[in-house]
Amino acid sequence: MLRTLVGFGAFGLFWGAWGATLPAVRTSSGVGDGELGIALLMVGLGALASMRFTGYLIDRYGGVVLPVVVVLFGASGVLPALADSVVTLSAALLLLGATSGATDVAINATGSHAEAVTGRPLMNLAHGIFSVAVVVASLGTAALRTAGADALPVLGGVGVVIVIAGVVVLAPGARENLRGSTEPKPKRRLEPVLLIFGGLCALAYVVENAWQSWSAVHLDTSLGAAPGLASSVPAVFAAAAATGRIAGNALLRRLRPVNLLVAGGAVAAAGSITAAVAGSAWLALIGIGVAGLGTSVCAPTIIGMAGAWAGPERRAGAISTVTTLAYLGFLLGPAAVGAASSVWSLPVALAGVAVLALVVAALGPVAARQVEREPAR
Structure with a gap:
């Protein structure tokens, strides 16, 4: 640990x-x-x-x-x-x-x-x-x-x-054995379950990095916040994310991972839409903090679920697949928000982020059921 x-x-x-x-x-x-x-x-x-x-x-x-x-x-x-x-x-x-x-x-x-x-x-x-x-x-x-x-x-x-x-x-x-055995493993195809986990994690990272990257700009350009307030938003988001993850880890002693994932996506959606449509900088700041609390638990919970599904023999390979797909979402999220804002507006683009958070919440149980039907072999 x-x-x-x-x-x-x-x-x-x-x-x-x-x-x-x-x-x-x-x-x-x-x-x-x-x-x-x-x-x-x-x-x-x-x-x-x-x-x-x-x-x-x-x-x-x-x-x-x-x-x-x-x-x-x-x-x-x-x-x-x-x-x-x-x-x-x-x-x-x-x-x-x-x-x-x-x-x-x-x-x-x-x-x-x-x-x-x-x-x-x-x-x-x-x-x-x-x-x-x-x-x-x-x-x-x-x-x-x-x-x-x-x-x-x-x-x-x-x-x-x-x-x-x-x-x-x-x-x-360094001698810790992260493998199930020392026997060489046959090559395996890319399982659909890992694609589901990777896709969900990518969406979670789109939401997370969209707010991390665009929150200060939103307060500055959309709401006319003072420079000091606008520049403090990424730190507020990061602090909220840290709080959410530490609290989420404690909640997993009582909740199933999929329940925490659904709750996190729903909270992230609520915070995101609040921040996107807010008429004042302070209300937007509160919404961004709530979005940080919610989205913070999504990616680590998904990665943990993928590792638990894969088992000891294939855990690292499964996690590398999921995190690679998720990283694409992390990279593309801010660019996607920028492209959407150039077509419509930044508040509209950030409202779309709320929709993605709802998708994560909705598809969490689907991923969990898929895992139950397709255990790792």
Whole structure:
């Protein structure tokens, strides 16, 4: 359990610092806005390239994969601060994305394995630790940037912390067997159940990242909020997500996962529609917080359900499939909102996000019934 929580904490520590230090990376590398946008695409491409392969490695080699990919992730996180052109920045972000995707799969597989071994819910708590680390790292990095720190000392310091965590905390459990047996497994087709789980998780991530990316813009442009209020919204959303995940983990001691998924989707839909149609910035802020509470439990619950369905022999491979599909939703969500807002308006586009949250709530029981009919073989 400790390895899972430390892994998620290290993951959130970097991404919280990354968002706050990105302007400094842009300045130090000397790229323009368009070039930065192209370079940032490399993060997603690198992650998509590594996630399925990481699942195979975990199913083949077990717990040793986690500390290796975390150490590589911590080291790769420093590279963007050393870039001096769009080419070197793109190469650094491609490597960062690959190690980030590998770490994402490894920590989720380790968390699902811990749930199966202990019989206790963990995934929502682990994702909650990630959200807490994002908030703490964002605020800490903002303070360092205010004091004049550049990208290299910030990302270098975070990288050192992550590498130490990988060596001191994660490596001692590297012999942990995350596989069902040491027998080689035959190749299997891509089961429809995993496509259902991956699709649901992608929708959940569309809702989550849409609000994370567009909430401040919504308050600023749609509602004319003061700059300080608008800029605080992502932190409010992240804090609500952390609260929802920690509370959701406790609720799983009393609720079935599918019930928590349905409730989370419904709450996310209510918060999303409130924020989208709000006539005041403060009401929208409340709605965004409610949306964060609800959507926060959806993705970790779905990933946990997929791991429980797959069983020990195929858990990592199943989770890598689900998280790869889900990552597509995470990447495409903000772009989809932007495209919809250009056709209609930003409030209308965000109201569509509420509809997607309702779809997650409605299809949760369908996925659960499909699992009962098609147990892993």
